[in-house]
Amino acid sequence: MTTERERIADFDEEKLAGIIDLYLRTGIAVHSPGAMGRQFSGVVPLAGVIDFVTSMVNQPSSFYEAAQLPNVAEQIMAEELNAFIGWPAGGFGMVTTSGGSLANLTALLAARNRAFPDFWEGGGPGPVGSGRPAIAVGEDVHYSVSRAAGVLGIGEAQIVRLPLNARRQVCPDRAEAVLAAAERRGLQVFCVVASAGTTSVGAFDPLDELADLAHRRGAWLHVDGAHGASLLVSDRLRPKLRGIEKADSLAWDAHKMMFVPAPCTLLFYRDREQGLGAFRQQASYVFDEEPDLYTALDSGGETFECTKRPMIMALWALWAVHGRALFAEKIEQLCRTTGQAHQVLLEQPDFEALHEPEANILCFRYRPAGLTGTGPADRRELHRLQVAIRNRVKRDGTFFISKVDIDGTAALRVVLMNHETSTEHFRMLLREIRSAGQDIQLNGKGNR
Incomplete structure (x- = not known):
């Protein structure tokens, strides 16, 4: 640290070199083949170059007028990747978020507001007789879902734990009885959360069967594919996500298996209109009174973030230059x-x-x-x-x-x-x- 306190200290090249060296030596060596501990990796070099440009340009990307190319790139990548999800063109939606935890929270907000439309304005569980809001998850679900239940005012006590099979996947046959028992206890399960690549062992829940189960009970199916959704781009591995086209929403971390700088999470909705229900505010300083062709590209109304990095740029550049x-x-x-x-x-x-x-x-x-x-x-x-x-x-x-x-x-x-x-x-x-x-x-x- 500089000892200068009265004026701007002179640039010290040796000091900067020391900072960078310390940064590299004390972090996880993600480019080393011995780094096998976490779900982040070294990035493709081109993605790092684009991320450097992103930092210097410094465009907050929630609104088209501030970040024109990133907002267009989001639409391009949404269409490119939806080709592997399989939702009808024109009706689905995608928005970027700073991490999978925020994507899970946002999707659960949309699901809750669909099932309990008065909750946003009035709070509480809803009309008398409607049941207490509840979320159903597998035992190995990511901890961010439990956190989201607390943030949403649902409470961890209203999380219904679905049993796993020997492969640590949610077992749909046994889940039916658990959901029925939850209903008898006065719980209304408005969302079932499935995992495509659990953090613990990388298990893929049977999405096809869980989607049918959720929809029979009038619930939303959210897929936490933060880790495993990237397998969709592989013809050989895509069958592990069989039934993904039946999901209502999907969280997909590109900073895990798409090898770009963190954070870069894509939150997809099968029905874009349902996704728009996650947030309900107006603010004259950012939301235009007269929407047009360009404000239609804004994502500020669909995410918690107002100032958001144009995180899509590294992913789009890699895809544009190298392809799938x-x-x-x-x-x-x-x-x-x-x-x-x-x-x-x-x-x-x-x-x-x-x-x-x-x-x-x-x-x-x-x-x-x-x-x-x-x-x-x-x-x-x-x-x-x-x-x-x-x-x-x-x-x-x-x-x-x-x-x-x-x-x-x-x-x-x-x-x-x-x-x-x-x-x-x-x-x-x-x-x-x-x-x-x-x-x-x-x-x-x-x-x-």
Whole structure:
């Protein structure tokens, strides 16, 4: 930090170099093949260049008059990507939001306002006899949905948890009975939230069946596809989202599997008019009294954000220059490598694979001989060992992995986001985990 307090300090090239070096050294090395811990990746270089231009141009993109090209680019990308969703042209809508959590909140607002049209103005649960507003979710739903329930005034007590099958997908057959029981308790489930790529294990809920179930009960189906919606651009992987065209809304994070700078989330609505119901304000300083051809491109009335980065530009530039294949081939490679990593894991007698990966997320445990995890004390020891291993691997810095609790016991979790990560890198990771685990057990060093 400069010690100058009375005048603007002179530019110090060495100081700037130190700041940049510190920034690079202390962050997650997302371009390293050893970075397997989170659902963000290194960006395609062209996207970084466009993001730099975006920062310098500094156009807030909620209104066409301030950011003309970004608002047009949103419409172009909406049409390009809807070709893989499958909604009729002309009726659907898309708006960008700063992250999947905000997209989920916005979609739930639209769903709530459709089911309870007086809630926005008057608050409360609605007319007598209408039931308390409730949301139905899978057990592994992203935590942002629970947060949204609190923000919306619905409350976590009104979240209906739908049972999962052995693959950690929502089970539609068992969900029917749970929804019926919720109705008997005086709850009106206005929205069912399905996941296309859960954060924990990357599971894809059966969208086709859940859409039918939701619509039979008069509920909105929102799909949290923050991670997995990008598989739609791959002909080989698109069937994992079978039934997506029946959904009412879809959250899609381009900053995850489309390899652009964060945040860049696309919120799609099957019926654009329903999406317009999320917010209901007027403000003379931004909303025009006489809409025209250009204000029709504004998104300020559809999002919580007034000042919003033109985040679409990096995605549109990549798509415009390279086309779909850039994304499809990279996504397919990541999923293929994750499947190969799963096979490597099955060959290791002291490791336990917890699921067969559906995309590029793989969870497992280091389970040395003698540690069965069957009794309460053994399970606690197994849990502590996974946490200690993860902390040791993170501290040593060659690899970066994450952890997740599955059925109450910690598991190690990798997310392959870098196309340069190979099965040999994964074997190297397993050797480091094994070494760390043996040392922790032998010396009892734990997290030290």
